[in-house]
Amino acid sequence: MTSRALLLDGVGVRLGEVDALRGVDLDLDARTVAVVGENGSGKSTFARLAAGLVAPTAGTARILGLDPVRQAAELRRRVAVVFSNPDAQIVMPTVAEDVAFSLRPDRLGRDETRRRVQETLARFGLSELRERSSHELSGGQKQLLALAGAFVRRPELVIADEPTTYLDARNARLVADHLLADAGHRLVLVTHDLALAARCDAAVLFAGGRVEAVGRPADVIAEYEAVLAC
Numbered sequence: 001m002t003s004r005a006l007l008l009d010g011v012g013v014r015l016g017e018v019d020a021l022r023g024v025d026l027d028l029d030a031r032t033v034a035v036v037g038e039n040g041s042g043k044s045t046f047a048r049l050a051a052g053l054v055a056p057t058a059g060t061a062r063i064l065g066l067d068p069v070r071q072a073a074e075l076r077r078r079v080a081v082v083f084s085n086p087d088a089q090i091v092m093p094t095v096a097e098d099v100a101f102s103l104r105p106d107r108l109g110r111d112e113t114r115r116r117v118q119e120t121l122a123r124f125g126l127s128e129l130r131e132r133s134s135h136e137l138s139g140g141q142k143q144l145l146a147l148a149g150a151f152v153r154r155p156e157l158v159i160a161d162e163p164t165t166y167l168d169a170r171n172a173r174l175v176a177d178h179l180l181a182d183a184g185h186r187l188v189l190v191t192h193d194l195a196l197a198a199r200c201d202a203a204v205l206f207a208g209g210r211v212e213a214v215g216r217p218a219d220v221i222a223e224y225e226a227v228l229a230c
């Protein structure tokens with residue numbers, strides 16, 4: 001039997017004095033999942049939990065069938081994370097070196113690394129920029145580089161936390177298209193862009209650290225819009 005992608009049972013996450021997540025029950029196997037909700041509702045905490053970066057302080061969680069505490073290293077190997085600020089993820093001086101850096105833990109050897117980097121740069125339209133200084137790219141190019149660094153590892157699950165926030169409409173569309181395209185990965189997408197959330201297969205609405213609604217994006221968004229209208 002294959003494992004459910006996201007399975008949470010009574011999950012709580014306490015950060016300092018704050019219950020960032022409380023009593024979260026979820027059983028989701030949709031390929032792409034949008035996570036919506038107001039500021040401070042727990043979306044990023046949920047994303048970090050799904051990436052194995054934060055452990056539950058109550059309840060149990062299984063992500064890709066893995067325990068995010070006992071199997072955190074395995075989970076981080078199979079999951080890639082993309083944040084809104086690509087500068088936080090760019091570490092190497094040139095574009096090609098930065099993408100190759102993501103593959104270091106996989107110890108693939110020089111030829112396979114070069115082949116994968118080449119293929120990934122082409123996929124994200126970065127081939128011509130391969131020798132450019134990574135910190136001198138435009139914001140849109142930097143986010144595409146961050147995506148390349150995530151996807152070069154061929155992750156099973158990509159967690160993207162507001163990946164289009166700082167992008168113009170054209171680049172936001174490009175980044176969203178790459179994330180949503182069925183390239184053999186699952187996606188958890190935290191976003192305030194409800195049109196983007198509507199393109200996912202399922203959606204979750206958080207409020208005050210709890211799951212307020214889960215299901216078809218159109219239904220969940222309608223519920224969220226009703227809350228926003230109050």
Ligand SMILES: Nc1ncnc2c1ncn2[C@@H]1O[C@H](COP(=O)(O)OP(=O)(O)OP(=O)(O)O)[C@@H](O)[C@H]1O
Pocket residue numbers: 015016017018019020037038039040041042043044045046
């Ligand atoms: N490191 C931390 N220490 C203490 N409290 C935290 C920490 N990180 C987040 N919180 C709190 O946990 C709650 C949920 O935060 P979270 O970042 O998950 O919300 P969010 O829905 O992603 O918000 P936003 O839309 O503003 O990014 C908030 O009350 C926040 O202040």
